[in-house]
Amino acid sequence: MKLQDLCEVFCTSDFPGLGVQAHPNRSSVLEARAAVTAAVQDDELLLDCVARELAMLENHELRRSLVPFHIISDLGIAFAFGYHPPGARPGPHEHTAWTITAVCRNELEMRTWDRDESYRRRELVPKNRFQAVSGRVGFVYDPCIHEPRNVSADWSMSLHVISPLDGERPTSETESPPPGLDMGFMPSPEADQHPYRRVQAARQRQTFVRELHGLITSTGRRQARDLYGQCLRLGPPGLRRAADGRDHIEQSWTLTRTHPGLALDHHRADGSVTLYAQTPAGASAEIVIDDVACAAIELAAREQSFEVRDLPGALSSEERRSIGEALERTGLTLFHPQAGWLITA
Ligand SMILES: [Fe+2]
Known part of the structure; x- marks a missing residue:
């Protein structure tokens, strides 16, 4: 039906x-x-x-x-x-x-x-x-x-x-x-135009897509395979990692700021670095991470688009991946699959 x-x-x-x-x-x-x-x-x-x-x-x-x-x-x-x-x-x-x-x-x-x-x-x-x-x-x-x-x-x-x-x-x-x-x-119309609404929408979408992925999985039908790729692209980064287990750092993993007008800033203090986003209610601390990630966070705050594997600093590939996933989970950046990004689920 x-x-x-x-x-x-x-x-x-x-x-x-x-x-x-x-x-x-x-x-x-x-x-x-x-x-x-x-x-x-x-x-x-x-x-x-x-x-x-x-x-x-x-x-x-x-x-x-x-x-x-x-x-x-x-x-x-x-x-x-x-x-x-x-x-x-x-x-x-x-x-x-x-x-x-x-x-x-x-x-x-x-x-x-x-x-x-x-x-x-x-x-x-x-x-x-x-x-x-x-x-x-x-x-x-x-x-x-x-x-x-x-x-x-x-x-x-x-x-x-x-x-x-x-x-x-x-x-x-x-x-x-x-x-x-x-x-x-x-909500007031002014608040809805704010770039940070896109961030909230991106976070919301990740949770909704995760649930839709669960619904698809529960059906177990072969036709559902076509929808998996969409779920992996739109859902939380953990879904991609769980789905194919491959190291995306070895491939193109481009993150793009969720809204070009979204203002990001960072601040170092006491051995950690904080990534702030400008919201309708003022600056909001979105990520707090060890200072070793400072150069990577500084780049994320500065650039509209970047490759996760190019994040600077003395970081392991696992650390770069964790930072990339954190940036996605917050909704501050969106995953943009490049040609060749293979869905294997
Ligand atoms: Fe109701």
């Missing part, structure tokens, strides 16, 4: 067209939920979704909420992956239209609140709590307040199918939401 096959279920049902202020029948959402339940068991569909998500992650935007990897153009129905780090508690939030949520990796604890009582009493009134393991698919039809928590020690992933009307206040309601309800975070 491909994602397009799942989309057909929505297209051939009574889901309203984009721009129509109407909700589908409950039976249609239940039918769609059954289709999503079958879909998340289907490796081919998951890999299709991962391929689309990886394409989305090629850009350098910092995500603050779900970002769709596909939208059914005629219906406005969106598909998005959710990433949940261990201990994540995003806060109770409200859905004002139907939505379908599938746990596709690890597990989530779902908490719900009594929406009517919460609005009436002007405080969040707990209602239910249950565990959702991988493969479980839930849905919301009437407006509700809930929160998916990851109470496990591993990352979890979810697949969301979202109504285009979700987030719009029901026209019949005039009351404002009760206090404590997460209404989303809207």
Whole structure:
């Protein structure tokens, strides 16, 4: 099954067209939920979704909420992956239209609140709590307040199918939401233009790609091999090292500053050297390392692009590699594969 096959279920049902202020029948959402339940068991569909998500992650935007990897153009129905780090508690939030949520990796604890009582009493009134393991698919039809928590020690992933009307206040309601309800975070436009946002986005992308790599690995399908190269290129440096075990220092390992306008500086003190990045809130210490790496860090702060094997100083190749990986992990620099960089996974 491909994602397009799942989309057909929505297209051939009574889901309203984009721009129509109407909700589908409950039976249609239940039918769609059954289709999503079958879909998340289907490796081919998951890999299709991962391929689309990886394409989305090629850009350098910092995500603050779900970002769709596909939208059914005629219906406005969106598909998005959710990433949940261990201990994540995003806060109770409200859905004002139907939505379908599938746990596709690890597990989530779902908490719900009594929406009517919460609005009436002007405080969040707990209602239910249950565990959702991988493969479980839930849905919301009437407006509700809930929160998916990851109470496990591993990352979890979810697949969301979202109504285009979700987030719009029901026209019949005039009351404002009760206090404590997460209404989303809207950063100032100036802050979002800052070069350091690219650094944060690069770090975020590494963790997301690592989880997508795990999802691909769990399918074990031969078709997944095509996606490995993308994961190794976009993911954290440890993924490349684990994947092929080769010494990248012997090959071309070019690092390029994540944003040309990103200001970096370094400072030596007490036997160590610190690499600073300019953030919207001022200078941030990104790497603190033994003074033996001073010349290498000075070069990284000065040059927009460089080869890891050319990092100066009395360093072993392993030390150069560690510095290169640290520079990648911080998101300050990006890995740029050159011709001949071979994916062997
Ligand atoms: Fe939600």
